Amino acid sequence: MEKNDGEAVSEEPELENRENVEEPRVGMTFNNIDDIVVYYREYGKQLGFPVRKRTSQKGDEGELKYVTISCGREGKYKSKSSNVLKPHPSIKIGCKARVRAGIILDGRWQINSINLDHNHDMSPTKARYFRCHRTISSYMKRRIELNDRAGIRLNKSYNSLVVEAGGHENISFLEKDCRNYIENVRRLRLGEGDATAIQTYFLNMQAQNSNFFYAIDLDQDGRLRNVFWADARSRAAYKEFGDVVTFDTTYLTNKYDMPFAPFVGVNHHGQSILLGCGLISSEDTDAFIWLFKSWLTCMHEHAPRGIITDQDKAMKNAIEIIFPNTRHRWCLWHIMNKFPSKLNRYKQYEAIMYALQSIVYGSLEKVEFEEGWDEIIEKYELQDNEWLAGLYNERQRWVPYFVKDSFWAGMSTTQRSESMNAFFDDHVNSKTTLKQFVEQYENALKVKVEKEKQEDFKSSSIGFDCGTHYNMEKQAQEVYTISKYKEFHEELIGKMYCDYVSHKVNGANFEYQISEDFMMEGKKKRLYFKVWLNEDDNEVQCNCRMFEFRGILCRHTIYVFLRHNIDLIPEKYIMRRWRKDVKRCHTRIEINYESYSLAPEAQRCHKMQKAFDEIKELANDSDNKCMIVMTWMDNSPIGRNIENDVSSIPNASQCILTPLAARKKGRPPFKRRKSQLEQAVRKKQDSKKKKQESNKKIKSCGNNTNGEKELNVCN
Structure with missing residues (x-):
């Protein structure tokens, strides 16, 4: 926290239009001590000096009898700095200005003595810089x-x-x-310790929704080691979109350098969706095993069918142990991004890069890739490059041809996780505590939920004019979400770049060879694809494997369908995950974990602010309405004793008080006879009370802590 340093003040003319606060005088009375402090503070702000409650004195029974309120520049400052050459600043200069008040018989407080002489200059315009005059409503x-x-x-x-x-x-x-x-x-907000605050935070979120899940891992000394959490909506969304996920820990850390590990999937609009988050103390196999186990438990032991990560060995080992039946692949972007640093020592670096990229992205057959790779290794004498040899041995984990035989929702990289990390990066920094870090999950989730709701609205309410006259485009528009319709529309339009080359027929089975023209680095290129079609059941397959990989038919299969007068997409090729007419359970779960953390004062402020905003909207269109509201505010009892005057507020809800005890029918209530001990105690208390009242009537003088004589008040 920033220290409140001493502020020097200089002489300035007083404000002409300031509020007029009466100067203190002996005999002024107040209802309580707080009223005196507020009054003298306003007076000090008006003149330009700080105020503080300096001393108080109690009577024999412990009740408060006297109080001294002084100028804030009273006293001498003793530096507590360990370095005498760098003393801490102070505003104290021994000012003697003060007021002293005491309690009188009727319970009110009265000013007994005053000293209004200050030994320093005062500036009303700079009074707001003193700490005592700085308040946040x-x-x-x-x-x-x-x-x-x-x-x-x-x-x-x-x-x-x-x-x-x-x-x-x-x-x-x-x-x-x-x-x-x-x-x-x-x-x-929730506790003293960071780890304790997280646990309390999670417990409160779980109290809001019992489906909120969290797990905390402690070491032998009871120190926080790993954390995992997932809210109810994420758990419900996992049932729809948990077939393939990305997982990445390489981007974001917090104050404790704990890597942030989000599990991210793809929803029906192609948007990233959070499926749980973790903070781990280290990136070793044990930490990943704990995290994956926690996630698997959270998702009712249903492992994903596919997971995308980077090339971390510890992560790979943990996945093989916890998700033995899950297809694990590596982020293609991370691998291709390492090529320059791994190959720049070779003279023919640029030629090697171009050849490798061509064989990786352009191979449509297993033999084509393996023979092309061997040819590059031999041509450029790369046999001694262990990194390339390791990549080739693990080709099933990253080369597009080897991974496109299964569904990945169009994901080929961990970019989804990185984009989620980037979102969190807008809210946290290297000094962010664990508690703050966990709280940002709510912000990320709320933003993602809102974007999903907006897309749901667009998909159900907004239409497009079809770009072609094909019935399958109209069909796609009716069943797909907008983002997936656009993908299909792009493939349908891309059909114009395709052309028939040849085909073979075996009964109802057709094998087509289709060419496609496209531009690569400013040059026109042509590739050839194979499409297999069974005309009896409209079964189709293309060796580009776009449908298997993304769930959307490719332009090559569309070309063949239209060639066979199949003008509608077979239902088997419309994935449920991309449909807009499916009622998904996670969309009915609201995200609202904020209200539990609000103090009663904040909750009241929030409630009143909403009501005031509505009043402002109603009265904002005319001066007459505005004047009515302002007049009511000026005449309202807010400035007086609101507890006694609530009933006078127009349309105010009446407070419901505890009912009075109703008198029952029958004999009068029995009055218990007091014991001799009780009578003696009561007699002693009455005697003591009479003695105190008698003493208050005697006028006497009292000394304050500085030895100054003060006049007591008697009536």
């Missing part, structure tokens, strides 16, 4: 907290409040006050 605190939870930087949040107030001089606190408040909220 409940409304402002709520605004600051909401902005902080939304990831808005504190300086921007403060500047917005300054603009709203009409300038720095109209706001009652400084930016460092906001920073101190937010840091205190972050640290103490």
Whole structure:
């Protein structure tokens, strides 16, 4: 937290339009001590000096009898700095200005003595910089907290409040006050320790929804080691979209350098969707085993059919142990991105790169890839490159031809995980605590949910004019979500680049050879594809394997279908995952974990703010309505004793009080006779009370802590 340093003040003319606070005088009475402090603080702000409650004195029975409120520059400062050459700043200069008050018989407080002489200059325009005059209202605190939870930087949040107030001089606190408040909220919102705060946070989220899942791993000393959590919506979404996931830990860490490990899938709009998150203390096999076990338990022991990661060996070992039947593949982008650093020592580096990229992306047959790879290794004498040899041995994990035989929802990289990491990166930094880090899961989830809802709305409400006259395009528009319709439309339009080459017939089975023209690095190229069609059941397959990989028919199969007058997509080739007419259970689960963390004061502020906003909207269209609202506010009992005047507020809800005890029918209540001991105690208490009342009537003098004589009040 930032320290409140001493502020030097200089002489300035007083403000002409400031609020007029009466000067203190002996005999002024107040209802309680708080009223005296508030009054003298306002007086100090008006003149330009700080105020603090310095001393208080209690009577024999422990009741408060006297209080001294002094100028904040009273006393001598003793530096606690360990370095005498760098003393801490202070505003104390021994000012003697003060007021002293005591309690009187009717329970009120009265000023007994005053000293209004200050030994320093005062500046009303700079009074707002003193700590005692800096306060943050409940409304402002709520605004600051909401902005902080939304990831808005504190300086921007403060500047917005300054603009709203009409300038720095109209706001009652400084930016460092906001920073101190937010840091205190972050640290103490749910507990003292970071690990304890996480556990409490998770328990509260679970109380909001019993399907919230979390797991915490501790070491032998009870220290936090690994964390995993997934909310109810993510668990429900896993049933729909948990067949293939990406998992990556290479991007983001927090204050404790714990890698962030999100499990990310793809929803029916092709958007990334969170399926759980983890924070791990290390990237070894044991940590990954614990994390994968926790995730598997969370998802009712249903392992994904496919998972995409980087080339981490520890991760690979853990997946083989926990997900033995899951297809594991590596991120293609990470591998191709390593080519320059691994091959730049060769003279023919550029030629090698081009040849490898061509064989990796262009191979449509197993033999084509393996023979092409061997040819490159031999031509450029790469036999001694162990890294390339290792890649070839693991070719089933990353080469497109070897992985496209199964469904991956179009994912070939861990880019989904990295984009999710990038989202979190907007909200956290290297100093982010675990508690704050976990909280950002809510923000990420809410944003993703909102984007999904927007796409659901568009898919159900917005239509497009078909670009072609083919019935299958109209069919795709009716069944697919917008994003998947656009993918199909692109393939349908891409049919124009395809052409018939030849075909073979064996009964109802057809084998077509289709050519496709496309541009690569500014040059026109032509590739040839094979499409197999069974005319009896409209079974089709292309060696580009786009449908197997992405779930959308490719342009080559569309070309063959239309050639055979099949103008509708067979139902078997419309995946349920891409349909917009499917009712998915996760969409009915709302995300609302914020309300539990709000203090009662914040909840009341939030409720009133919503009501005030509605009133402002109703009265904002005319000066007359605005004047009615302003008049009501001026005449409202808010400034008086609201507890006694709530009933006078127009349309205010009446408080329901505890009912009075109803008198029962029958004989009068029995009055128990007191014992002799009780009578003696009561007699002693009455005698003591009479003695105290008698003493209050005697006028006497009392000494304060500085030896100054003060007049007591008697009536």
